[in-house]
Amino acid sequence: MTLTREPIEGPVAAAVAAVGRTARLTAAALAGLPAALFRRDCRATFLRQLYLIGIGSLAVATVVALFTGMILGLQLGIAFRQFSQELMVAFTLSYAMLREMGPFMTGIILAACVGSSMAAQLGTMTVNEEVAALEMMSVDPIRFLVVPRLWAMTLMAPILSFYTCVIAFLGGALVGYTQLNIPFLQFIGQVMEAAEPKDLYVGLLKAAVFGVLISGISCAVGFATTQGAAGVGASTRRAVILSFLAILVGGYFITRFFYVF
Amino acid sequence: MSARSQSILPEVITGLFVAAVIALLAFFTIVISGVDLLRGRHRAVREARFDHVGALKVQDPVHVRGMKVGSVQALRLGDGCVIATLTLDADVPLRADATVAVAQTSVLGGTCLEINQGASPDPLPPGAAIPGKPARDVMKELGELVGDLRQAFEPADVRALLANLKTASEDIADLTARLRRGDGLLGKLMSPQDNTYADLKDTLANLNGLTGDLRLVAQDLRDGKGLLGKLLREDDATYDDLKGTLANLRAATANLNDPSHGIGRLLAGDSPLVADLETVAANLKDVSVKLNEGQGTLGRLVNDDALAREAEAAVKDVRQIIDNMRDTAPITTFTSLFFSGL
Structure with a gap:
């Protein structure tokens, strides 16, 4: 798959072509998993990306998850207190985080922290014609640049999602203990009692899909960068916006697929 | 730190994080x-058979007397029934007549199984299924209740009920108005201008005082003060004295009733003294009759005033004569002596 392209006339055709190009890029990167695992150059980049995505986003994910859990716990507690059903906070938080909020927050954090970085990095390489140089040296840019990033994001997103859920539960339990007089361990026990394996694994799958979408879009937008430094900035902004939209739309359809059909 | 260490440090950190989260x-x-790793208790698997399980689902809790002792592991259709596989704490005793019922955890929803342990002396044999009671369909019961209410309250009944309610509300309004005006005892009590409350308060104060006095009397009785108190005390001489007196009275009464004794014979009418007394009484009566009728000297004297005056005059004359004799006695005596001496 070559990354060089001709300009396409018309916004609709350009949009459709961009979607198609992104899909092809993503499919090609997904198919390159063996390269990421077994080729030395790819594996090093893969491990580096795992670190950047996982550990690099950990602090942000921790703060966001902790306070999201605390806010949800407090707001739900205020609402449920009217019915003397404070313990329902744990149930509701469990459902909300495992099914939707955990993957969604992780996707937003990754899109903002990592996706934008990917788009900027690949966009800079594109405008500096480093990507073209790789192609000229018969190095597949997808295998060398996209595969490690996409698989690292795909593998790390569920892990971060579960980590986010756990931190949010702890935040909710903290609020439950201090504001709602619910014992800490009882809150955690209720969370576990409310949790269903299906909710947990659909949430993890959702996070993995978000990882694929974020990295695929970011890489595709980065490769499509033109017009120098200004183009890199625009590509970064576009990558974040498109990733957010993809997360929302993808999240809805995954939920509908697993919980309605 | 070597270059190699620096290069593998991110990988190690990433690996640790991933391993920890996984x-x-x-x-x-x-x-x-549903695996109870936290408590580490021994588990026992039991089966329960239901005609209908309602909204029961896998992982729903199983309670005994309100305590969670396990969960529903599986649900499957049997021959004309639903078989629920339960994992329970091994130390929960179940009797041969144990039963299990599907219950609702709250009005908002949620189901659980409630086990009745039974009262039979025999334990539930291993592998025996627990008979299940059918699930209660709360919504259906509510629907039936609403239907019954609708049938019970026909429009005419509702109108009559509303009319009664209106009358009752008018009565309440009248009652409150009377209270506000201070009518009746309650109104007077609630009225700040009326003295009934003060009187009642004084009466209560008096009653309180009376109660205090009664308390003092009771205390005196308890302390053995006064005749009653002494009588109420168990070991007191007054009681013994009274007891002796009563015994004496009882003996005297017995003597009175005994015809062998003199007084008893007298009371019984067997004594000659009675006949004598009767004779004396008859004589006295006869004398009194004669006196009243003016018979005899004494009767005339009693009844005839002229005779009495004559008698009085005669007495006076006799007294006069005696006085005269007393006055003339010395002369007479002197004369006698004189003449005797001659």
């Missing part, structure tokens, strides 16, 4: 799948 994920998965 381990936590595995633990979470095991726990929410």
Whole structure:
């Protein structure tokens, strides 16, 4: 798959072509998993990306998850207190985080922290014609640049999602203990009692899909960068916006697929 | 730190993080799948048979007397029934007549199984299924209740009920108005201008005082003060004295009733003294009759005033004569002596 392209006339055709190009890029990167695992150059980049995505986003994910859990716990507690059903906070938080909020927050954090970085990095390489140089040296840019990033994001997103859920539960339990007089361990026990394996694994799958979408879009937008430094900035902004939209739309359809059909 | 160490440090950190989260994920998965790793108790598997399980689902809790002792592991259709596989704490005793019922955990929803342990002396044999009671369909029962209410309250009944309510509300309004005006005892009590409350308060104060006095009397009785108190005390001489007096009275009464004794014979009418007394009484009566009728000297004297005056005059004359004789006695005596001496 070559990354060089001709300009396409018309916004609709350009949009459709961009979607198609992104899909092809993503499919090609997904198919390159063996390269990421077994080729030395790819594996090093893969491990580096795992670190950047996982550990690099950990602090942000921790703060966001902790306070999201605390806010949800407090707001739900205020609402449920009217019915003397404070313990329902744990149930509701469990459902909300495992099914939707955990993957969604992780996707937003990754899109903002990592996706934008990917788009900027690949966009800079594109405008500096480093990507073209790789192609000229018969190095597949997808295998060398996209595969490690996409698989690292795909593998790390569920892990971060579960980590986010756990931190949010702890935040909710903290609020439950201090504001709602619910014992800490009882809150955690209720969370576990409310949790269903299906909710947990659909949430993890959702996070993995978000990882694929974020990295695929970011890489595709980065490769499509033109017009120098200004183009890199625009590509970064576009990558974040498109990733957010993809997360929302993808999240809805995954939920509908697993919980309605 | 060497260059190699620096290069592998991110990988090690990433590996530790991933391993930690995956381990936590595995633990979470095991726990929410129903395996009780946290408590580490021995589990026993039991089966329960239901005609209908309602909204019961896998992982729903199983309670005994309100305590969670296990969960529903599986549900499957049997021959004309639903078989629920339960994992329970091994130390929960179940009797041969134990039963299990599907219950609702709250009005908002949620189901659980409630086990009745039974009262039979024999334990539930291993492998025996627990008979299940059918699930209560609360919504259906509510629907039936609403239907019954609708039937019970026909429009005419509702109108009559509303009319009664209106009358009752008018009565209440009248009552409150009377209270506000200070009518009746309650109104007077609630009225700040009326003295009934003060009187009642004084009466209560008097009653309180009376109660205090009664308390003092009771205290005196308890202390053995006064005749009653002494009588109420168990070991007191007054009681013994009274007892002796009563015994004496009883003996005297017995003597009075005994015809062998003189007084008894007298009371019984067997004594000659009675006949004598009767004779004396008859004589006295005869004398009194004669006196009243003016018979005899004494009767005339009693009844005839002229005779009485004559008698009085005669007495006076006699007294006069005696006085005269007393006055003339010395002369007479002197004369006698004189003449005797001659």
